[in-house]
Structures are given as C-alpha cells and as structure tokens.
Amino acid sequence: MTSNAIHGAREGAEARDDMTGEATFSCETSWGPRIGETGTLFRLWAPGAQSIELAIGKADGPDFLAMERDEAGWWRVETDRVAIGGGYGFRVNGDMVVPDPAARAQIDGVHGLSRLVDPKAYRWKTADWKGRPWEETVFYELHTGTFTPEGTFEAIIEKLDYLKEVGITAVELLPVAEFSGRRGWGYDGVYLYAPHEVYGGVEGLKRLVDAAHERGLMVFLDVVYNHFGPDGNYLGVYAPEFFHPEIHTAWGAAIAYDKKPVRDFMIENALYWLEEFRIDGLRLDAIDSIEDTTDEPLIRELASAVRTRITDRHVHLTSEDARNITWHIERNKDCSPKYVSGEWNDDFHHTAHAIATKESEGYYQDYSRSAVKQMARALAEGFVYQGDHSRHRDKDVGFPSAHLPPTAFVNFLQNHDQIGNRAFGERLTDLASRRLVAVLQSILLLSPQIPLMFMGEEYGETNPFCFFTDFHGELGEIVREGRRSEFKHFAAFRNPENRKLIPDPNDEETFLQCKMDWTAARGRPTYRRRLDLVERLLTLRRERIVPLLKGMGGHAGRYHVDESTDAFAVSWRLAGDNVLRLFANLDDEPWNVPQAVTAGAAAAGEVLFEHEAGAAESLATGVLPGPSVVFRFAPNLQIGKDS
Structure with missing residues (x-):
C-alpha cells in the first residue's frame, strides 16, 4: 500500500x-x-x-x-x-x-x-537553515511544561544559549500535540496537528524552532502514532472506520492503518511538523505498539516519504521499539540511513541502571546478573538481546545488530520514561554514587553511539520527574488508581497502604515538584562539578570523535569482559582506521587488567580522557582503580575477541 x-x-x-x-x-x-x-x-x-x-x-x-x-x-x-x-x-x-x-x-x-490558522503568517529568520549531520547529534530531551518555571516555548528560548554552551546540538521536545488539560506528558494527544496552546501554540513553537536554528541547534519532536488520548478524541463519533474495534491495544481499539485516509493522516502529520515548522527530526514513539495489518509497515512508508520529500536539508528520524528489530535502522551502501536514523537503545540504559542501582525487579531482572558484560556488548554491537531469551518476557527477543554502525543507536542513562515510570520519579543521581554516575556519563558521552541526556542531567538535577496528568471526574480516578496498581507486583508496593504514597498524577503539586531547579543549577558545588565534566566531555566529543563518525561501518566494535569483576574494555574502529578504546572499571575495587587487554594497547596512542585523575597512569601499570574510566586513541591493534 x-x-x-x-x-x-x-x-x-x-x-x-x-x-x-x-x-x-x-x-x-x-x-x-x-x-x-x-x-x-x-x-x-x-x-x-x-x-x-x-x-x-x-x-x-x-x-x-x-x-x-x-x-x-x-x-x-x-x-x-x-x-x-x-x-x-x-x-x-x-x-x-x-x-x-x-x-x-x-x-x-x-x-x-x-x-483557523494561516500557515504562512510566520516570517522565518532562518529560512536557509540546512540542519546538521546525524553524527553531530547530542540530544537534550525536555518537557516543555517543567523545563522552566513558565512552562512555555518562549521560556525555552531563554535557555538555548545555555544549552549550546553545554555542548548540546539537538533539543528534543516531549509531545506537544494538543491534549486534555493544562499539564501532562503529552502522550495523550488528541489533535495531532495542533501545538498545545498552553505552551504557546503555533506561533510559539515556530519562534522556538527559529531561535534554535539561529544558534545552530536542531529541534526534534516526539510524535505518537500508536494511539489517541482518552479525552477529546471524537473520531469514533463520525468516523468509526478510523479504528479496528476487533484489534485491542493497551489504549483501546487499534488505528485502522489499512485505510488510506487514516494512513495519510499520520504520514502527512510527520511531513507537516518537518516542513511547516522546520523541525529537524522526529522521535517515533513505541512503534512496536502500532497494530498495522498491511504488508507495508507504516514506519517504512512514513520514513520513505520523509526521505523522498525533504532533500534540501538534514532531517532525521529516531524510534522506540522494545522488539530490538533492525530492518528500520539498516544502512545504505554509503552508510546513510535507509529509513530511521537511530533506535533508542533501552538495552544500554537497563545495563547502566542495573550496574548503578543493583535493582533487579521488573525488566531489570534481565540485566542484573551480568550487567557489565551486557553493557560491553551493547557498546560494541548495539543490542544486548539479539535473539536471546528474556526471562522477564519469557521469550526470545531481538535480532543481530553488530553489522550496524554504532550511530544507528541512541544511548542514554535517563529519559522521561525511565525516570517517570518509577513510583516517585527519582533520578539516577539520587539512586547511585555520584562517582559511578560520572563514570557512566563519561562512557555515554564519549562512545560513538548518539548520546541523549534528560533535562537537568548535565548538572545532576535531583527534582523528580513524576507521571502527571490533568484529568478529572471518573477518568481522573481511573488514571489515579491505574497508576498505583502498576506497582503492585513490586516488593515495596505489595502493601496497598504503601501504594497510597505514590503521588497522585492529577494533583497539581505532583506536576509542580517536577519543575527544574534553575537556582541551584550553577550555584551548588556538586552541580557545578558535574556541569564542568559534561561540558568537557562534549567538547572532546565534538572536536575529536564526531569528525571520525561519518561513514563508520558495521562490525566496528570488539569487547573484552573480566568475569571476575565489574570491568571491561571496548574498542571501535572509527573512520580512517582510527581506533577508540575504552577501559572501564565499574567496581569499587581496583581491576588487575589482564595482559591480553593491555598488551601494546594501554601504553600506545593518546589518552583522550580519564576519570578520575591518575587512572590512565595507573592503567599503564596494569591496574585500573575503581570506579574509573579511560579513553584512548590507539593504533589499530586488537584487544581480544568477543567474549
């Protein structure tokens, strides 16, 4: 079709x-x-x-x-x-x-x-903007309503110079399509062509994109094509044919993508944001939840439309999919994306979280036993689960991914889901040692995958990011109780009384507590230290690593894991036969690095980065203190076979 x-x-x-x-x-x-x-x-x-x-x-x-x-x-x-x-x-x-x-x-x-809105009313200052290449992308995911005290597109503009100074190249907005109420995550949008009026509407979003482009920043938008929100969607009243009532999803009847007007509604929506608003890229939310009965997957057709229509500037697509599929992120012969530029890699996040927190409930049970080895595999090959059996899902999950370049994956330590889907919305800074988080952040920002940070992560924000909505009456009660029941299988919340402690999503105070604390961002010494680290890492990434990512092919990574401790080494062959090496010890105890790992490699080449100070010098003697990390540019030598 x-x-x-x-x-x-x-x-x-x-x-x-x-x-x-x-x-x-x-x-x-x-x-x-x-x-x-x-x-x-x-x-x-x-x-x-x-x-x-x-x-x-x-x-x-x-x-x-x-x-x-x-x-x-x-x-x-x-x-x-x-x-x-x-x-x-x-x-x-x-x-x-x-x-x-x-x-x-x-x-x-x-x-x-x-x-009625005149699409040609806004006069663009940056009409000649050509975007930025994919390999330059450093994502900063933010929620418009909680990023600033005002919670508007206009207020984001005031922070763009700060984001550029940090080293961010792409602002990624959580969904902004009109949804019910004044506050919410945005994933319950019902008017997918209308920017939320509370945020600033059409004019406000265009001003934000224009201002970002003036500063050389890209703007990405999260879009939802797997369901509509529960309040304000009247399509079923006059066009029940828009849905398949016999196909059930977590949000109700599936969208009828076998009907041309329905399919066009979504594909045109993607083009609308990219063309009329000059958005640089889209994140396609939970594409594994799109129930498409046709032979041509919606995402393939949508991506083909984008690649065919927009050829005068850089435009990118990313996706979220729990199946660990790869067909949509395959590359052309010149290493450019066929369809989607990069897949959000939950596997990397889950390994990092399991290492940092030692949590093992829910989906973390698939990562708690061998998280360090899994992290090394994710860094070298993409996915952890490449057809392997998942205990949590009780089935084999994923497809081989080592043939893809690292830039086919978007890695992160935190995002809106992984913070907000916790009962109390705690951030990683509150769950793990600051030194270990700094080591993990160094791995994230200097590895060749495309990095993403959630708002405030650059300085270690501790205000929570909870799930919040603005529903009332019966729907509000359903959402409140549904939210609390989601955690009944976790040990801490098996007691119904404990579940009552989970913040009410509809209470405005839940939303207000999620606002970023800008007064502390640069004032507290611990925040300033983290921000200095991130700025340094992103400067190194921009100057030394990004120039070697373009044209990087598949099978670029190799890894070695020490089974006796939480330590590993990864090497990547970058463009021009340059080799980037990572040595990481995520344990508190020193790592006696095996001779097979250090032979000719640890002492060769340039030390690009170390954390903490002295780690590289110690590594040269065969010992890596913990927790610490060392990155080197080294000659093209093997550090060991996959293990």
Whole structure:
C-alpha cells in the first residue's frame, strides 16, 4: 500500500515576501483546512455520517453550512465566512458539534471549537537553515511544561544559549500535540496537528524552532502514532472506520492503518511538523505498539516519504521499539540511513541502571546478573538481546545488530520514561554514587553511539520527574488508581497502604515538584562539578570523535569482559582506521587488567580522557582503580575477541 504523500502529491511549500524577502513555509495535507484566495476549503472524512455541516463560530452561537460528500467519504465545503483566527467545527448528523481532528489550533481546549490558522503568517529568520549531520547529534530531551518555571516555548528560548554552551546540538521536545488539560506528558494527544496552546501554540513553537536554528541547534519532536488520548478524541463519533474495534491495544481499539485516509493522516502529520515548522527530526514513539495489518509497515512508508520529500536539508528520524528489530535502522551502501536514523537503545540504559542501582525487579531482572558484560556488548554491537531469551518476557527477543554502525543507536542513562515510570520519579543521581554516575556519563558521552541526556542531567538535577496528568471526574480516578496498581507486583508496593504514597498524577503539586531547579543549577558545588565534566566531555566529543563518525561501518566494535569483576574494555574502529578504546572499571575495587587487554594497547596512542585523575597512569601499570574510566586513541591493534 503506497500513500500519495510519497509521490509528492501534497507538497510542502516555501514562499517569500516580495518586499522583505522573508520566507514562510506551509505543508498542504488532505486533512484540515486549506486557505485559498477566495475562501477556505474545509474537509472531514466521515464515510458513515448521514450529514456533516460546517459550524461557524459566532458570539451568539454557531451558524451552520451544509457540506457535500464524495464517494470516498470526504465531506467538503469552501467558504469565506470563517476569518483567520475564527472558530469552526463540524456538526454530525444534525446533532453534536465536534472539533476538526486535524485542527492547527484549538480555542478552548480539546472540547471547544477549532481555530483557523494561516500557515504562512510566520516570517522565518532562518529560512536557509540546512540542519546538521546525524553524527553531530547530542540530544537534550525536555518537557516543555517543567523545563522552566513558565512552562512555555518562549521560556525555552531563554535557555538555548545555555544549552549550546553545554555542548548540546539537538533539543528534543516531549509531545506537544494538543491534549486534555493544562499539564501532562503529552502522550495523550488528541489533535495531532495542533501545538498545545498552553505552551504557546503555533506561533510559539515556530519562534522556538527559529531561535534554535539561529544558534545552530536542531529541534526534534516526539510524535505518537500508536494511539489517541482518552479525552477529546471524537473520531469514533463520525468516523468509526478510523479504528479496528476487533484489534485491542493497551489504549483501546487499534488505528485502522489499512485505510488510506487514516494512513495519510499520520504520514502527512510527520511531513507537516518537518516542513511547516522546520523541525529537524522526529522521535517515533513505541512503534512496536502500532497494530498495522498491511504488508507495508507504516514506519517504512512514513520514513520513505520523509526521505523522498525533504532533500534540501538534514532531517532525521529516531524510534522506540522494545522488539530490538533492525530492518528500520539498516544502512545504505554509503552508510546513510535507509529509513530511521537511530533506535533508542533501552538495552544500554537497563545495563547502566542495573550496574548503578543493583535493582533487579521488573525488566531489570534481565540485566542484573551480568550487567557489565551486557553493557560491553551493547557498546560494541548495539543490542544486548539479539535473539536471546528474556526471562522477564519469557521469550526470545531481538535480532543481530553488530553489522550496524554504532550511530544507528541512541544511548542514554535517563529519559522521561525511565525516570517517570518509577513510583516517585527519582533520578539516577539520587539512586547511585555520584562517582559511578560520572563514570557512566563519561562512557555515554564519549562512545560513538548518539548520546541523549534528560533535562537537568548535565548538572545532576535531583527534582523528580513524576507521571502527571490533568484529568478529572471518573477518568481522573481511573488514571489515579491505574497508576498505583502498576506497582503492585513490586516488593515495596505489595502493601496497598504503601501504594497510597505514590503521588497522585492529577494533583497539581505532583506536576509542580517536577519543575527544574534553575537556582541551584550553577550555584551548588556538586552541580557545578558535574556541569564542568559534561561540558568537557562534549567538547572532546565534538572536536575529536564526531569528525571520525561519518561513514563508520558495521562490525566496528570488539569487547573484552573480566568475569571476575565489574570491568571491561571496548574498542571501535572509527573512520580512517582510527581506533577508540575504552577501559572501564565499574567496581569499587581496583581491576588487575589482564595482559591480553593491555598488551601494546594501554601504553600506545593518546589518552583522550580519564576519570578520575591518575587512572590512565595507573592503567599503564596494569591496574585500573575503581570506579574509573579511560579513553584512548590507539593504533589499530586488537584487544581480544568477543567474549
């Protein structure tokens, strides 16, 4: 099944003002309003509806204008009666008035009328921005509502210079599509084309992207194509064909991706963010939860559309998938991505977390017994589980990944899920020794995989990041109790009284406690020390490692693990036959490094980085103190076979 989007039937458009030369960008889609010279064309796919009328917002109540239906189930009407900024909706079968599912903005939350937006109203300052190559990416994942006290796109702009100084190259926003209430993670969006009005809406997001590009920073956006949120989604009222009620998911009926209008809705949405908002890349959330009954996976078609349509600048895609699949991150002969640029590698996170915290419940049971060996494998080969049996899932998981370059993987020590899915939203800084976290952070930022940090990680933020929503009534109670019941299988929460201690997601105080503490970011000595370390690491990465990542092929990594202690060595063949070596001791006791590891390697080449001071000198004598790490550029010598 092939969408017209791939063939360019709906093109993104750039226009320039004849007087000022300022540029505007838009993306025409089959869903949503299309503003023309004589009026606006309004459209809605509702194949089973008996009648659809355009509801035109007025102070004393809406007027209604009949719409015409074609054979494919599309209802259309063109009129000049809705002004830019005016409200509109659709009356279904002479009864309920619903918003436009592809609205670009909402007037009064998810249940109000949609607002007509001129896509060409914003004048871009950075129209010539060409993006940045994938290998330069250093992600900084943030939640708009808690990143600053104001919780807006505008407030993020004020922090961009700081992020650039740290060494960040890509700001990644948690989902911003309009969702119910004023606060939430964003994964319950219901109007996927409308930036959340509380954050600043269309204008605010475009200003943020423009400001980031002025500073040489990329902006990525997390998008959700596996479900809609539970409050404000009216698609089932007038287009039940949008879903497959017989296919159940964790969020209800599966989205009917075998129907062309449905498929186009999502593929066009991806193009819309990339073209009209000049977004540099998308994170495709939980693609393993997309129930696609067609022979052509949605993600392959979506990625092909992006690669085909946008060729004048760097645009990237990342994905989250618990299956450890690899077909979507395969490379072309020139090592460029065929479809997705990089996969979020939970395996790396889980090994690091198990090492740092010694936790073994939930999915950590798959990593607690041999986490150090698994970390070495993840660094050298990509996934830990490459067809191996998972005790937690009681099945074989994954596919071989060593043939892929390290840059096909996005590694992290923390992210919104891994912090926020904890009962109290604790960060790693509160769960492990600061020295060990610093060693792990050094491994993350200097290894050739694409690194990601969660907001505040650069200085060791300790404020929690909890799960929070803004639901009320029966839905609020369901979410509150559902959240607490998620932890009943954990030893600490088997007692129902203990589960009552888990923060209420709907309590505004839960949200407010998750705000970053900017007053402490540079003031406390421990924070300043961590920030200095991260800035130093990212400078080294930018100057010494990134130039050697482009064109890096597969089977680039080798690793050696000392089974008697928590220590390992990894080497990567970078571009130009340069070799990067990592020696890591994650134990408190010194590591007597085997001769097979140190022979000719530890004493050769340049010491790129060490933590703590003196580690490299000690390594040269055959002993690596713990916990510590040493990175070297060395001649092309083997340090041992995979073990």
